[in-house]
Amino acid sequence: MTGIREAVGLLWSASDDAKMVQQGKVWHTWGEVRVLAEKIDAELARVGCSEGARIGVVLGNRMESIASLIAILGKGRTIITLNPMQPTARVTADAVASLPQVVLAPQSVWEETEFEVAIAEAGIVGFAVDGLDVVQRTGGPEVTIEIVKDEKDPVAVEMFTSGTTGPPKRVPLTWRQLEAALKSVHSHTGKGGDEREPLTGRVALVSLAIVHIGGLWGVIQALAEARPIVVLPRFTVDGWVDAVHEHQLRVAGLPPAAMRSVLNEDVPKEKLASLRAVTAGTTFVSPDLADEFTERYGIPVMIMYGATEFGGAVAGWTKPLIGEWWARKRGSIGRPFPGVKMRTVDESGNVLPVGTTGRLEVCSSQTGTGTNQWVRTSDLAHLDDDNFVYIDGRTDDAIIRGGFKVQPETVCNALRAHSSVLDASVYGKADERLGQVPIAVIELVDGADPVDEAELKEFVRTQLTGYEVPVAIHTVDALPRSVSLKVDRRRLLEMVAELESTRV
Structure with missing residues (x-):
């Protein structure tokens, strides 16, 4: 099986007229993507970012991000994922804390003074990437960057876990892991290794945010298999x-x-x-x-x-x-x-x-x-x-209520069984007497009439033991979700706190 880096290199044998990335209803050809990838690669090489360099990318679902991935991974560099859906302050703090040698971001992000000033003060070289333009925003015109490579197990991607049940952590994914994952998927599905002209065959649909492992993996697999990519902005x-x-x-x-x-x-x-x-x-x-x-x-x-x-x-x-x-x-x-x-x-x-x-x-x-x-x-x-x-x-979701263990998914399933409940999330709230008690937050089916909290509690009592019944059930217009469409626990707690303060 061809390795990921080698497979990316094979894209250069594709026709410049071949359709490469569909964003919305617009197709970008391989020629367009190639030109941008080569511009990014040339700028990274100019400032000293060779193999092993760590490149931060504000990774939105757009053609420019895919071209950036080709330029970074194709030359054995490391991509540091930065989430464009976070507030500017969080993106800025993440970029500075991860300390890449270079940051690539859309022009709209660089227009946020807080972001540009922080990147410059941290000594990070920055480029705005939009369309086919690559413009340096921070760092001197001639920058020399010292690269320390891990010869034993080099890292391809550094990205955050979802962090839906606690503070997210940045995880290094090595080239070996990605190659093993690709081999494992092909062994599981029985695919891979087919002889096609690059950028022909069935397209790969990427509907998840590519700053999340599900979306990013979809792009990496498509590049490794030289397939055209349809990317949904959201x-x-x-x-x-x-x-x-x-x-x-x-x-x-x-x-x-x-x-x-x-x-x-x-x-x-x-x-x-x-x-x-x-x-x-x-x-x-x-x-x-x-x-x-x-x-x-x-x-x-x-x-x-x-x-x-x-x-x-x-x-x-x-x-x-x-x-x-x-x-x-x-x-x-x-x-x-x-x-x-x-x-x-x-x-x-x-x-x-x-x-x-x-x-x-x-x-x-x-x-x-x-x-x-x-x-x-x-x-x-x-x-x-x-x-x-x-x-x-x-284990980290389990709620211990007076010595009894409550699994949130069990309670969620009981709530979802109600005809008016579209989805539910349950978490543990500190309680002086019992240690923790379960709190539920529900989203109603579109058009459904409001459901009384007492009615819901009575409904789930037929499916749950007494200690599993939530002490409170809050209704929200929509459960907050992360880029992977999981319920975002931190935002959920903020919404509940606001609901409770309003009631008081």
Whole structure:
């Protein structure tokens, strides 16, 4: 299998007229993307950024970001992801704290005085990248940068985990991890290695934000397979459906929140007739939701499991697995990918027998060490006799109420069963007497009448034990979500605090 860096280099054999990136309804040719990538590469080389240099990119879903990835990864440099959806102060603080040698950002970001001044004071060289223009904004005209390379296990990407349940942390992903992830995906799907002219064949649809591992991985895989890329500036049902229909896609990604939106919009079945499957896995995927989607459209849902730390997915379903096992293994996240091993352990690290819930551990070449070391996750899980994996909760999400453990997803599922509730999130609130108590926040189905809190509590009592029933249930117009469409816990707490202060 061709390596990622080598595969990016093969793009130069493509025709300049070949369609490369569709953004909105506009196609950018390989010639346009190539010219911009070469300009970025030349500027980075001019200021001393050779192989191993760390380049920060304000990574929006746009053609310029893909050209930046080609210029950075194609020459063995390291990309430091910066999230454009954060407020300017957070983007600025992130850029300064990560201390890349160079920062690439849209002109609109550089127009924020706070950002430009901070980058300049930190001694970081900065470029504005818009269209085919690359303009230096900070740093001297002749800058020499000292590069310290890690010859043992060089890093390709430094990016944040989602941080939906606590402060996010920056994770280094090495070239070895990304190569292993690509090999693992191809082994799982049976694809890869086909002989095509570069930038021909079926397009790759990137609907998640590419500052998130799901979106970024979609771009990297497409570049490695030399496929044209359709990138949505942000997920919308219309945009996703139009892309699927226009390009007659056979497989497309659809996170659970987006899947629910597609169902609620009552998208005509013929619009999705080309799809043979959808993949889902940025967060928990309810088997009820998967079954509802399959029943409506006749399209199986291939649930995947992974993490930023693994460079992508490490377990999941395939169409053959669904056909053979879904009825018996409904609720599972599938089987480990080829070359991946999973097990569960207790808090002392003792390996648990099959069928026993414990902390999930993963052994794979996609982990940080790439050895036979087991990496412990925050997920509670169990495996069955057929090596299917079931996620039972998260250790860092568990709410301990008076000595009793409450799994938020269990409470969420009870609330989602109400006909007026579209989605729910549950978290633990400190309580002087009980330690923690569960608090729920719900989003109603579009057009549904408000639901009384007492009615909801009575409803879930038929499904939950007494200590699992939330002490308070708040209703919001829409649950706040991160770039991966997971519920953003920090923003959720801010919304609840505002609701509670208003009531007082």
